[in-house]
Every structure is written in structure tokens, then in C-alpha cells.
Amino acid sequence: MTAAVQRREGFASRLGVLTATLGSAVGLGNIWKFPYMTGDGGGAAFLLIYLLATLLVGLPIMIGEIMLGRSARSNAVGTWKRLAPGSHWYLVGAAGVLAAFLIMAFYTDVVGWVFTFIVKAASGELNAVDPKVGEAAFGAMVSNPWHSLFWQWGVLILVGSILLGGVAKGIEKTTKILMPVLFIMLLAVCVRSLMLPGAGEGLSFLFKPDFSKVTVDVVLNAMGLAFFKLSIGMGTMMTYGSYFRDDADIPFVTARVMLADLLVSLLAGIAIFPAVFSYGFTPAAGPGLLFMTMPAVFSSLPFGQFFMTMFFLLTGVATIGAMLSLFEVPVALFAGSGLLGRKPAVIVTTIALAVFGVPATLSFSTMADVTLFGKNAFDLYDFLSSNVILPVGGICICLYTGWIWGRERAQEALSNAGTLANAALVRVWHPLVCFVTPLLVVLVLLRGLKVF
């Protein structure tokens, strides 16, 4: 190990490697996207497809991306420059940094809504069984430009101040506290929801397989979700991989993160749907479910204000780790370039993200009419990152690790230079990243671009 490598900060403990990586995976994807996609896609039928997508698309790329980051011990751009000097592979990393800005811009906007709703729920303002109350509160919130910007910038300052602490004392320490807190709060809301009369209907909505609802789009949605959920394809996992300890078992950590993340998604579904059905509401998709239906659902049940506040609080808690990992991508790049120290890099990134986020946030008010390709900034940022950069990045990681590195070099890296006996696993992983995974991602990409 060279001196330069030793000086670089990383995750200090095995548990920290796990909680930080899990923290990145867990987020709005679990509490927002997963439940309604499962509902729309035929319950358990979707779950089965999502599991398959995670195994064939998500895990192979995540393993490859973390492996590259740990091998190079550098940021999203520096990793490519170190591993493939003199080539154009670093452009994959540069696109990833752009994606981090795009995702953070709309992500922090939504998290700002969540934080606002924590306050509104706690104050009792949302105590009404009529979804129109939540609807009105939501509409008033997003159409007020200064209010939205205030909360978005507040969220950025909060995340930035955690990152000022560094990798071990900032990211690792925070996720070690937040992940258990999230599980406990989620379990409490689940128990409350399951105890309601008629909870079974919600459970069967979530777990009864209905294969008649499975279409090509449902399958491709499941693959897209596997991408977004595991934070792959844009350098987040590469950056975190560069903080992994030398003795970390990459495939094992990855598998555990995937399972724990799946558990959070399932618990979110169990917290939401039995309560929704018990009070005769219909499960709406997207912001409607979280911000309009859920306040009315909670208002209907005993101790509703308490559980409503807890629900929005746990959603907020879930998003912190994801934002830390996205924010860390440009911070690691700026700090790694040698031009800035870590603290100035955090400050510069906070300001840059605040500026970048303005068009996304104002998409619901002042800038609602400003569109490109028929999309406002919020939708455009989401489209460019989720439908273009993430899949292209994923394909590049597959091709590079599978074809250029090849099995033997990957075996060396994934077995920690022969100390782990996982040759059989690498023998399964290698043909996947060479053929199966990139092929499936190409389909996601083409569908996302509406080619077919």
C-alpha cells in the first residue's frame, strides 16, 4: 500500500461499511416508489420480477462498481483515470458526477416536502380524514417558491454539515445511528397498521400474485427500480467502494445490503397498504400517495397524529443516507483533485447544489412554463439521470469489468487477494456482467428513450 493510499480516509469499521452502503440504498425509492409499483405490477408477481431484476441486474453491477472503487481508491472520475489511464473511460465518471447533481436537485426538493410535512403533521394541521386537506397543503407548499427553496437549502445545509465531519465521523457515524432508528420506527408503524380491522385486504394487495398485470413495462420498471434502489451506475457505489476496508467481503456486503433494503421496502408496503385499505382509501401513485392519501389515512386511525408524524419522520430519516452518498460524489471529486481540502469542497458543493436545484424546485411555481422537450426541469433532471446516465453507466461498468478486466483480475480483487474462497461466486458473476446484465440494461435504456 502506498503512502498516498494510506492517507485517504475510509470507513473505519465493518459495521460502518454496511450501514453507510445500506444508507445509500435506502431512501425515497423504498417508501415512495416500491409500494405503488408493487401495487400496480400485480403484487407478489412484481415482487418476484423485482427480485430477479435485483439478482441479474442490480447485484452484478453493484459488485463490479464497488470493486473498481476499492481497487483504485479514488473518486468517480479518478477511479477510471487510475485504472484506464489515457483512455476515455473517465467520461463515464464525469457523467456520473453530473447525474449526482441532477438527482440531488429533485431529491432534495422532495425531501424538503417531507420535512415540511413532519412539521405540519406534528402541529396537527393535517388532521383531517378528507384527502383534500392533504392535497391543499401539498399544493400550497409546492407552489410557494420561497418556501420550497428555504426547505431545499435547509436540507442541503443539514447534509453538508454531516459531510463536514468526514467519511468515518460524518457518513459512517450518522448511518450507524439512523439505520436502526429507521427500522424501529418502521416496525412501530407496521404493527399499528396490521392491528387495524381489515388489514388483510391491504396485505393481499401487496402479496397476492396477479400475473395478469405483468406487462413488458412492468418488467422494465422493475429493472429500473433495481438500479435506482441500489444507487448504481453513476459513481456513488464507486466512491463508497473506495472507502471500503481491504478486508471487506464485497459480494457478501452487497448481498446483505440488498436483502436489508428489500426488507425496508416490504415493511414500508406493510406500513402503508393495510391502513389505506382499512379505511377504504384507494392507493394512489407517486406524490399523491405519500402527501395526500397518507395524512387522511393516519387521521382516520387512533393516535393518528402521532403515527403520521412518525411516518414522515421515518421517511425523512430514510433519505439522509441516500443524500449523503449522492452529495459525497462531487465532494470526493473536488477534494480528490487536490485543489480543495475536504471542508472547502463540501462548502463549494453545497452552494453548487443549491444553485442547481433552483430550476427543479421552481418547476411547480415560477418556472412551471419553462420546458425542454416538453418536460419541466424537475422531470427533465429525473429523466436524464434515471433513464439515460444510470443505464449507460451500468452498461459501461459491466463491459469494463467483464471484458477488459476479465475474470481472473476480478477474482483477485473480489477474493481480497485470495483470502476469501469465493471463486464459484465469481464464476457466476462473470458471465452475467459479460452478457446477461448489459443486454437487459440495453432493453431498459431503449425503452426509457422510447425507442420501442
Ligand code: TRP
Ligand atoms: N437509492 C436511493 C433511494 O432509493 C437513491 C439514491 C441514492 C440513488 N444514491 C443514488 C439513486 C445514486 C441513483 C443513483 O432512494
